[in-house]
Amino acid sequence: MGVALGLVTALCWGAVDVLAATAARRCGSLPVVLGFQLFSSAFLVVLAAATGALGDASAGDLPYFAALGAIGAVAYVAFYRALSIGPISVVSPIASGYAAVTVLLAVLLVGERLAGAQAGAVVIVFAGVALASADVRRIRQAGHVRAQAIALTILVMVLFGAYVLGIAERVDELGWLLPVLYARLAATGYIVAAAAALRELRLPRTSVALLAVAVAGVLDSLGYVAFNLGTREADTSVVATASAPYAVVPVVA
Secondary structure: HHHHHHHHHHHHHHHHHHHHHHHHHHHOOOHHHHHHHHHHHHHHHHHHHHOOHHHHHHHHHHHHHHHHHHHHHHHHHHHHHHHHHOOOOHHHHHHHOHHHHHHHHHHHHHHOOOOOHHHHHHHHOOOOOHHHHHOOHHHHHHHHHHHHHHHHHHHHHHHHHHHHHHHOOOOOOOOHHHHHHHHHHHHHHHHHHHHOOOOOOOOOOOOHHHHHHHHHHHHHHHHHHHHHHOOOOOHHHHHHHHHHHHHHHHHHO
16 A cells, blocks of 8 residues: 555646746746645645544644755755756756655654665666656756756755654654645745745736746645555555656656
């Protein structure tokens, strides 16, 4: 079940990349990431209210998620910038390496242990994702703008790896919903503040782009929910590996 939920995460996040890249190229990265975070936060708040999860909230968790939200905010802004200037067939496969970072951090920091067969399977999955989705020719031919997108995406890969693990590590204590809600609200707060400071506090102006951003926000949240539920059935490193093939979805699209 953990693997199946990891694959659900991959489908959700793969679709998000397609929608986000399309909207960011039409409207700019900051309005898109701002709208994305707001729609995602609203969806999670409604979901938490409907499931009664808000009754478990505690102010003692705020410092942890304030720090985690800062990581997420930088990761999302950098990622959407990369999607707006670089080919999705280059950006998404690099970003999918977040799963390798999550696995590595889970082993080094959390103490998860992979059996020999599991470790071999992890290597095979990551190699398969790279072969299936990475456009090596386009990476080699990177111009200045594309090189900037690649550099941003490498940063995103590391930050998302830490962000995903940080959320998953609080599932046992807070349940499957509150960790992603807290982290999302914190990230949204930082992004709103940054947009206001830059006088760019605006959403995508076309109805098509706004709809794409709204759907992307909901799908991204559902991806985190599936991931968190998966960590209840299997180690975080296993679920992260199962979610890694998400890069195949935008490349095919």
